[in-house]
Amino acid sequence: MKRIILGTSVLAALAACDSSFGADWRQFRGNAANSVAVGESLPTELSGETIAWKTPLPGRGLSGPIIVGDKVFVSSSSGYGQDRLHVVCVNADSGEQVWQRQFDATGRTMTHDKMCNATPTMASDGERVYAFFSSNDLICLDMQGKLQWFRGLGSEFPNASNSLGMSSSPVVIGSTVVVQVESDAEAFACGVDTVSGETKWQIERPRAANWTSPSVLPATNDQPALALLQSSKGLTAVDPETGKIVWNFEKGASTIPSATVSDGAIVIPSNGLTAIRPSGEKFEELWNSAGLSPATPSPVVIDGMAYVMNNAGVLSAGNTSTGERVWQLRLKGSFSSTPIAAGGYIYAFNESGTAFVVKPEADKGVVISELDLAETILCSPGASNGGLYVRSDQHLIKLANPK
Numbered sequence: 001m002k003r004i005i006l007g008t009s010v011l012a013a014l015a016a017c018d019s020s021f022g023a024d025w026r027q028f029r030g031n032a033a034n035s036v037a038v039g040e041s042l043p044t045e046l047s048g049e050t051i052a053w054k055t056p057l058p059g060r061g062l063s064g065p066i067i068v069g070d071k072v073f074v075s076s077s078s079g080y081g082q083d084r085l086h087v088v089c090v091n092a093d094s095g096e097q098v099w100q101r102q103f104d105a106t107g108r109t110m111t112h113d114k115m116c117n118a119t120p121t122m123a124s125d126g127e128r129v130y131a132f133f134s135s136n137d138l139i140c141l142d143m144q145g146k147l148q149w150f151r152g153l154g155s156e157f158p159n160a161s162n163s164l165g166m167s168s169s170p171v172v173i174g175s176t177v178v179v180q181v182e183s184d185a186e187a188f189a190c191g192v193d194t195v196s197g198e199t200k201w202q203i204e205r206p207r208a209a210n211w212t213s214p215s216v217l218p219a220t221n222d223q224p225a226l227a228l229l230q231s232s233k234g235l236t237a238v239d240p241e242t243g244k245i246v247w248n249f250e251k252g253a254s255t256i257p258s259a260t261v262s263d264g265a266i267v268i269p270s271n272g273l274t275a276i277r278p279s280g281e282k283f284e285e286l287w288n289s290a291g292l293s294p295a296t297p298s299p300v301v302i303d304g305m306a307y308v309m310n311n312a313g314v315l316s317a318g319n320t321s322t323g324e325r326v327w328q329l330r331l332k333g334s335f336s337s338t339p340i341a342a343g344g345y346i347y348a349f350n351e352s353g354t355a356f357v358v359k360p361e362a363d364k365g366v367v368i369s370e371l372d373l374a375e376t377i378l379c380s381p382g383a384s385n386g387g388l389y390v391r392s393d394q395h396l397i398k399l400a401n402p403k
Helices: none
Strands: 003-005 051-056 066-068 071-078 084-091 097-104 128-132 137-142 147-152 171-173 176-182 187-193 199-204 215-217 226-231 234-238 245-249 260-262 265-268 273-279 282-289 300-302 305-309 314-319 325-330 340-342 345-349 354-360 365-372 382-384 387-391 395-399
Touching: 066 382, 071 128, 071 395, 084 128, 084 137, 097 137, 137 176, 171 215, 171 226, 176 226, 187 226, 215 260, 234 265, 245 273, 245 282, 260 300, 273 305, 300 340, 325 365, 340 382
Parallel strands: none
Antiparallel strands: 003 147, 051 395, 066 071, 071 084, 084 097, 128 137, 137 147, 171 176, 176 187, 187 199, 215 226, 226 234, 234 245, 260 265, 265 273, 273 282, 300 305, 305 314, 314 325, 340 345, 345 354, 354 365, 382 387, 387 395
16 A cells, blocks of 8 residues: 555544534535535526636646635646646635645546546545545645645556546545545445545445445434445445445446435435435335436435436426426536535536526426536536535636625
8 A cells, every 4th residue: 555644633523414514515515415505595696796706727627616614625637648636725705826736646547538637526524635536546635735645546556447537526424535446447445544544444346437426324313424335236335434334225326426315315316216214224215216317417305306417408306205206497508517406596507617596496497597607617516605616627616696
């Protein structure tokens, strides 16, 4: 195992689903990995006046922004071979760059033209940030940009890659960074200690190309928080401290959109959508709906409704009690990014850079406003303290109500 440890801290890491995170947005699809911005009031009438700032970024990137306090973090990759790795910190209020750090990739950097090395979204425990790349390099920095440790998983496991590129984003649960590294040749998931960078556990995974990201099942009175690992074989619940497998859903699942947790139930992109409710080391299947079938974006579940986007840019809403599809709304363009829900609205960005604000009603969805940002957007946005953050290949953009 190759690793560089330059410094440590004895500060305890916070759980990814802890409500004490406040308005932060600390990982892919938010603190609870469910794309819901709790308590946020975002602009609903989008226009040029709602563009608070627009900051240029180095290289390319599909990774979404994460927000911790007054800092926004995003990763990029540059160079002909995408072998230069960037971690950028930007002030959330002004959009000015606070710091930037650069590293050399140790693993395979080849990706599909639509993707790039900086595809996975970063994660944070509030004390440190963790940047993961398609090259399977995992980098830990403190909030001031000082390197804490570097794991070159791409050099440790050189067969764990594919010609299209890797895109799984890590999650932080307690004192563990959970990472999926899955390909046809080699596939595993591991839990890495947030402070030391040491591997706590590693488990074999199905050998198949997989672009999903871990989800988080929050702790209950009789069960600690669990990491949910999805693959073509199904969904596996894992103890993030030990790597122990708690249960397996074995009816297959998508290898692109990831599962979502809401009110103790898990909505899985499996044969359309399948909802299960875990209890201890078992689970109950609640329903399956072939009519709710997500494409690239992951499902968003809130207020008793599951929202999915298909390949044609159609947003569908389904009842989470029955799985019945309630309404459909066709939006313009194709979508790679997962929408987010905030304040009773759905915010979605298509690949050509148009932002949509959708108001869900009882029997239909209504487009309240839209704004053409005129740049390719493939990342999933983040939200914090009244700001909606999204990145294109060239820029990090903040949308907010004018002051």
